[in-house]
Amino acid sequence: MYLHGTSTINSNGHLEIGGCDVTDLANKFGTPLYIVDEALVRQRAKEYVEAFKASGLKFQVAYASKAFSVMAMCAIAEQEGLSLDVVSDGELYTALQAGFPVERIHFHGNNKTPEEINMALDAGIGCFVVDNFIELHLLNALAADKGKKVNILLRITPGVEAHTHDYISTGQQDSKFGFDLGNGAAKQAIEQAIALPNLEVLGVHSHIGSQIFEVEGFRMAVDKVADFAVAIRSELGLTFKVINLGGGFGIRYVEGDTPLPISEYVGAITGAIKAKFTEAEFPLPEIWVEPGRSMVGDAGTTLYTVGTSKHIPGVRKYIAVDGGMTDNPRPALYQSQYEAILANRANDVKEETVSIAGKCCESGDMLIWDLELPKAESGDLLAVFCTGAYNYAMASNYNRIRRPAVVFVKDGEADLAVKRESLDNIVCNDVIPARLQKSTLAK
């Protein structure tokens, strides 16, 4: 059994996270429940900051809030000295409501609306990562309307294939994101941006994908970006002050996943930057990164209650839990794999191989196939590990299932960070048009 962060099995054979017995958490907050190990999140943040400090380069570590955007998480990011990457008005609003310093917020996205851009301009956002030509000119015009000059990075597509799932690979030429480096679009974008009076070009951004275990892709991205920086300086006279290398650093979900320590990813990037830029006699730029998954992924655990089961002799035994693809769509979307234990009987002998099903009316609503467990009964608790990133963030109300609560645990204390949705929340935005109301139809 692989336990992350502060997770441990206590003398009652119960899973304990952040000093809290999960059976107590289930009684107090109900299930399904997302549990966040705050100490582990803070440790990950510190690992990034320390690794960059060791490099001697100027840096910003921007937590990619798409992985898990809630106000409590923004508060922790701020306390740890991180910046924040947001991709929508909703993520921006979350950060602002949490009091996150707006000058440390970077705004991403391949289709920012004029409303979103205006909201960010009014708030005084630190930097826009511009994705395409339409946005470039729209942003300049909207900034001009407000008499502002805004910092931008241009997102480039470096033409690097990251070894990961196709759906989360973004550095290849055939991608919806960014200006293509290979076909000259990136240079054209810089040329146009320099000429736009309300934009200040700080440099470029590249993000090659997510859940990456090797440093090779990052090194190749650095090579390409550095060559581009040198060409732009000699051809257009602009010196990049900032290079943003995105996120994508992998984590261990299951045995066989082989992520590197954070210090190694950062060391590879900063080492490659120093080598390339020194060789080119180019002033060392400030390096920004945007880790999401590696900041929160392994700090999250989802706790479920076992309900029904179905045994098909000689075929399979299904165990159903009170959540599923609505709180964790990743197995259905990416065939992602997870490890799990019976959290209230963690020391019991594993007696059977079962498959964990969710409660949606959907055959694909499966969380884990072929998991070794003790004989699970209704009312047992199942803990699925490594659900901190892209789980709550991607949760839905399919089948009108309510989204779970989120608690942060640390040193024996458990605090609610997001309330469980109520049935009223489910219908609060519904309206029955007057012509469909019973009173009207009766007439």
Ligand SMILES: Cc1ncc(COP(=O)(O)O)c(C=O)c1O
């Ligand atoms: C532009 C950008 N930055 C950062 C991230 C965060 O990636 P990860 O969660 O893999 O660190 C993503 C998601 O892949 C992204 O698209």
Ligand SMILES: N[C@@H](CCCC[NH3+])C(=O)O
């Ligand atoms: N949602 C994806 C990651 C997307 C990364 C964002 N660009 C996942 O769960 O693995």
